[in-house]
Amino acid sequence: MLSTTPRTTLGRSKNRGLTSREDLYAVLDAGLVCHLGVVVDGFPMVVPTGYGRIGDTLYVHGSTGATSLRNADEVCVTVTHLDGVVLARSAFNHSLNYRCAMVYGRVRRVSGEEHLAGLRAITEQLAPGQWDASRAPTGKELAATTVLALSLAEASVKVRQGPPIDDEEDYELPIWAGVLPLHQVWGAPEPDPAMTGDLPVPAHIASRATPVR
Amino acid sequence: MLSTTPRTTLGRSKNRGLTSREDLYAVLDAGLVCHLGVVVDGFPMVVPTGYGRIGDTLYVHGSTGATSLRNADEVCVTVTHLDGVVLARSAFNHSLNYRCAMVYGRVRRVSGEEHLAGLRAITEQLAPGQWDASRAPTGKELAATTVLALSLAEASVKVRQGPPIDDEEDYELPIWAGVLPLHQVWGAPEPDPAMTGDLPVPAHIASRATPVR
Numbered sequence: 001m002l003s004t005t006p007r008t009t010l011g012r013s014k015n016r017g018l019t020s021r022e023d024l025y026a027v028l029d030a031g032l033v034c035h036l037g038v039v040v041d042g043f044p045m046v047v048p049t050g051y052g053r054i055g056d057t058l059y060v061h062g063s064t065g066a067t068s069l070r071n072a073d074e075v076c077v078t079v080t081h082l083d084g085v086v087l088a089r090s091a092f093n094h095s096l097n098y099r100c101a102m103v104y105g106r107v108r109r110v111s112g113e114e115h116l117a118g119l120r121a122i123t124e125q126l127a128p129g130q131w132d133a134s135r136a137p138t139g140k141e142l143a144a145t146t147v148l149a150l151s152l153a154e155a156s157v158k159v160r161q162g163p164p165i166d167d168e169e170d171y172e173l174p175i176w177a178g179v180l181p182l183h184q185v186w187g188a189p190e191p192d193p194a195m196t197g198d199l200p201v202p203a204h205i206a207s208r209a210t211p212v213r
Numbered sequence: 214m215l216s217t218t219p220r221t222t223l224g225r226s227k228n229r230g231l232t233s234r235e236d237l238y239a240v241l242d243a244g245l246v247c248h249l250g251v252v253v254d255g256f257p258m259v260v261p262t263g264y265g266r267i268g269d270t271l272y273v274h275g276s277t278g279a280t281s282l283r284n285a286d287e288v289c290v291t292v293t294h295l296d297g298v299v300l301a302r303s304a305f306n307h308s309l310n311y312r313c314a315m316v317y318g319r320v321r322r323v324s325g326e327e328h329l330a331g332l333r334a335i336t337e338q339l340a341p342g343q344w345d346a347s348r349a350p351t352g353k354e355l356a357a358t359t360v361l362a363l364s365l366a367e368a369s370v371k372v373r374q375g376p377p378i379d380d381e382e383d384y385e386l387p388i389w390a391g392v393l394p395l396h397q398v399w400g401a402p403e404p405d406p407a408m409t410g411d412l413p414v415p416a417h418i419a420s421r422a423t424p425v426r
Contacts, residue, residue, distance in 0.1 A: 007258070012276055032295055032395075033309065035248040037257035045220070046250035046259050046291040048313055063225055080261040082245055084400075085339050087418065091347040092354040094336055096246065100261055123307055126298050127393070134304040135383055141305040163405040170348055176412045177405040180340070180421060182245075187297070187394030192376040199389045205300065208393060 007104055008156035018157040021056075027101040027157055028053050028079055032126060036060055037076040038068050051077070052121025056152040058103060059110075059118035061145055069146045077103045077150060084181040088164035089173045095160060097179060103155040107148040118147040129204030220317055221369040231370040234269075240314040240370055241266050241292055245339060249273055250289040251281050264290070265334025269365040271316060272323075272331035274358055282359045290316045290363060297394040301377035302386045308373060310392060316368040320361040331360040342417030 002008065002019050010017045018024075034051045037044060047068045051060045058077060062069045079101045086095040110118055116137075123131045137145075164177050186209045189201045215221065215232050223230045231237075247264045250257060260281045264273045271290060275282045292314045299308040323331055329350075336344045350358075377390050399422045402414045 007253070007256070007280075011280055012278055032298070033293065033311075035250075035259050035261075035291060035293070037248075037250045037259035037289075039252055039255070039257050040220070042252065043220070043287045043317070044250035044252050044257055044259075044289045046248050046257075046289045046315070048248075048291065048293040048311065050309065065225055067220075067224055074256045076250075076257045076259045078248060078259040078261065080246065080248070082397075084403075085245070087340055087343060089348055090350070090354075091332065091336055091344060092350050092358070094339060094343065094347070096263065096339070098246075098261065102259070104256070119304065123304055126307060126309070127300055130300060130307065131304060134307070134388065135302055135386060137303070137305050141303075145305070163403070163407065171407060172409055173348060174410065174412060175347060176415050176418065177408055178414075179403045179405075180418060181400030181403060183398050183400055184295075185396050185398055187396055190297075190376070190392045190394060192390040192392075194376065194384060195390055196385055197387065199387060201391075202389050205389065205393060 002156060003154045005154055008154055010156065010158065013158070016158045016160050018159055023157045024101055024152065024155050027081065027099045028058065030081060031079040034060065034077045034079045036068060037078070038072045040067060040071045050122050050126055052118065052125040054117060054121050058150045058152060059121050059147055061119060061122050061147045064144055064146045069148060072107045072148055074106050075150060082182050083161065084179045086164045086179055087177055089166045089170040089175040089177050093164055093166050095164065097161050099159045101155060101157050103150060103152055105150050105154050107150050110147050110149050114149065115142060115147050118149065119145065127205070133202060133204065215369060216367045218367050221367055223369065223371065229371045229373050231372055236370045237314055237365065237368050240294065240312045241271065243294060244292040247273065247290045247292045249281060250291065251285045253280060253284045263335050263339055265331065265338040267330060267334050271363045271365060272334050272360055274332060274335050274360045277357055277359045282361060285320045285361055287319050288363060295395050296374065297392045299377045299392055300390055302379045302383040302388040302390050306377055306379050308377065310374050312372045314368060314370050316363060316365055318363050318367050320363050323360050323362050327362065328355060328360050331362065332358065346415060346417065
């Protein structure tokens with residue numbers, strides 16, 4: 001079960017809340033970037049960034065010089081999938097179909113084995129199979145990269161799917177209603193023009209060039 | 214030209230920064246949801262939400278009871294488009310192709326004509342043509358909806374496109390490198406099963422069922 005702290009207890013649309021840890025993993029594991037929220041000098045800052053998950057820990061990374069990472073202490077990490085636009089009969093009842101996970105907590109700066117494991121998880125989240133296929137990080141590269149760990153202890157999941165929900169009296173209006181679905185799809189791999197030699201696209205990359213879902 | 218305040222001046226990857234107002238409009242106008250960052254009791258909160266733009270003002274909306282909107286004062290609004298995963302020879306140089314706009318400022322609660330114009334812009338951003346096709350909001354519905362306005366005065370745009378950039382000595386490694394492009398595409402409209410009568414899909418909806426870009 002997910003947490004029930006004040007900030008992870010849904011105030012509105014409670015019917016959209018999912019409460020199992022598997023639901024949280026499913027939303028997180030299906031994503032490519034999160035939006036990381038931090039407070040900088042009292043003001044909010046929201047940056048998109050890659051992430052990875054190992055068990056109940058989320059990892060994000062970036063340059064040691066990044067303002068967002070240097071200021072990351074208490075954070076909110078949000079992962080959102082858009083699944084469609086919900087077209088209702090009334091302007092008021094328009095909505096989106098989506099899956100969204102929000103994780104709150106204080107980040108921990110990691111080092112050593114966990115630093116490397118975190119980077120691996122982040123790379124594999126973007127491109128499964130790439131970590132082992134790539135040249136491993138040097139000590140200098142590792143030193144230039146901050147990895148932050150965030151416990152998944154305090155998190156909420158909200159999902160909306162399905163047709164519009166209009167007011168009872170609006171269902172008879174002669175207005176088309178329904179959902180326009182939205183999908184993320186991979187295109188064909190584009191080889192780097194600077195590639196020396198004639199290397200085939202590796203199977204772990206070629207096999208992704210189909211709809212994500 | 215965009216602003217050059219400390220928080221909109223890029224600290225890193227300056228070569229990815231775009232500086233014209235047209236670049237900002239292009240990123241914002243191509244999106245469906247933003248990630249709205251607010252500070253609640255000193256902690257960051259990041260929620261995905263619809264938005265619309267009229268000139269140099271961005272509008273977001275939500276229930277008058279929403280925690281994020283009740284706490285919105287100084288905010289950061291981020292709109293991100295993912296265009297592909299950049300597969301480099303080294304793990305370190307993996308990246309994403311993306312377009313991202315960040316807007317900072319203090320929100321203004323709007324009312325009257327601007328309230329309605331803001332809602333129209335938000336609906337039209339999600340589904341062009343839907344405002345006029347839908348049943349207009351009642352006074353009660355308007356009263357239940359908060360609309361916030363945010364000036365686009367303080368904003369930054371960051372874009373990365375193209376193949377990986379590896380270290381000089383890595384180009385000779387026998388590792389495939391390139392980009393796996395990512396696209397958002399609309400699916401076929403799904404009529405609401407509760408629709409009375411046999412209404413055709415309106416042209417402004419049917420015409421979208423092609424790739425977004």
